[in-house]
Amino acid sequence: MEIVDVSWDPEMHIIHIELDRWPGVWDGWRMFLDGEEIPMEGGPGEPVIRPDAPLDRPPTGLIVGTLPWVTGLDEVDFPCCGTIRFYIPGEGLTNPYSYNLVDLGCRTASRKECPSEWTVHEGDIVIGKGETRLISEEKFFQKGNIYIRSGGTLIIRDTEFMMARGGVPTVHVYFFVGPGAKLIIEDSRIYSPPGGTEAGLICVINRGEVEMRDSPTQIHYFDMSGEAKFTMVRSEMINPIGGLLQVTGGETHVKDSTIGALGLSVPAGAHLTASGLHSGVYFDRWDVHELIP
Known part of the structure; x- marks a missing residue:
């Protein structure tokens, strides 16, 4: 048994242990x-740790909250950073898992001081003509859209890159890559923060050139049109409700990679030949009642 993730829910003010x-x-x-x-199982105002779903569902992890269940941790002495592990009968001890949620909005009554680990940028990022910006070897939390203008370049390399809506009024948050602009993603993880309405869905509108190599991402929608170019190698574009690569123009190369869905525009009179395609996941049966908590 292993703990694989610890996250903060910014709406419920609880901690989720996956x-x-x-x-x-x-x-x-x-x-x-x-x-x-x-x-x-503490009382009201004390930490309470319980499964995140009925035992017959089964759960995917645990929730840290308080009573009445489930109340947030605002007035509870439970730290936003630390190392946790569990003893489970028949399994023994899990791995120790170190977490730090202070940059993700975690606020509790704990007096433990948690160091900041992320570079947090509030508001849109705009990269203009002749400008090259490198985000490398760090944890970067972007709250807002990113605009790469013609002649500008953004390089994200060896970075854990988290992207949320911030002040963006829509559910989507965007990389806008203009004609003549370039976005390079190398050895990086691109994803939304878990939980809450601030998280949003990451989209890429590409009218320029994008290169993605050795990078798992949770991009919800990637749009290719006009004279755009896209190269994707040994990477992923998978989102719980998306991962669509929509191609209506330009030049696209995807190699040794995984995408959630593919949309192609086939003009009248044109022909499309596809071979070797297969579905990664399918359902023998499906009942929406089993998916609703």
Whole structure:
């Protein structure tokens, strides 16, 4: 059993702990925070740790909140950073997992000081003609759209790049790559923060040139048209509700990569030949009632 992620829900003000699998047992769990065991069933105003779904669903992890369930952690002494692990009967100890949620909006009654780890930029980024901007080897949290004008270049390299709406009024947040502009993504992870309405859906409107190499991304929609160019190598473009590469023009090369969906424009009188395509996932059966908590 492993802890794979710890995230902050900015609307409910709770912490979500994601596990690689559910062990099938709940009784007898024990939690350790910074090496000290803490109760998993405190009273009102104290930490309460419970599964994030009914046991027969099954859960994907745990929620840290308080009573009445589930109330946020605003007045609870539970730190926004630390190291957690669990003892699970029949499984033993999980891996220790270090987390720091302070840059993601976590605020509790804990007095523990958590260092800032992310570079947080509020508002749109605009890269003009003749300008090259390099974001490299850091954790970068962008809140707003990114505009790359003609003659401008943005390079994201060896970076964990998180993107949220910030002040953008729509549910989507955009990379706008203008004609003659360039976006390069190398060895980087591009994704939205988990939970909340601020997260938004990351989109790329490409009218220039985009290169993506060795990068897993959660891009929801990638638009190709006009004279645009796109090269994608050993990368992913998968979103829980998207990952669409929409091609209506330009030049597109995708190699050794995974996308969520492909949209092609085939003009009247044209022919499309495709071979070797297969579905990655399909459902033997589907019932919406099982998907609603």
